[in-house]
Amino acid sequence: MIDELLHFYDISPTHIPxxxxxxxxxxxxxxxEIEKIIVLQK
Incomplete structure (x- = not known):
């Protein structure tokens, strides 16, 4: 997921926060992600 975020910033440098x-x-x-995993484990 973090890779996707970084990729997103690579393609739109004007929107870097x-x-x-x-x-x-x-x-x-x-x-x-952690919450999803916790929910899946229940």
């Missing part, structure tokens, strides 16, 4: 926003997005994505 600040580094903090980018990190937060990645954290949010990780959180979503």
């Amino acid at each position: 600040s580094y903090q926003q980018f990190c937060k997005m990645i954290e949010d994505e990780k959180q979503k």
Whole structure:
């Protein structure tokens, strides 16, 4: 997922957010992935 985000920024450099926003997005994505895994394990 993070690779997809990085790829997205590669193709649209004008939309690069600040580094903090980018990190937060990645954290949010990780959180979503973790939640999905937890739900699947139940």
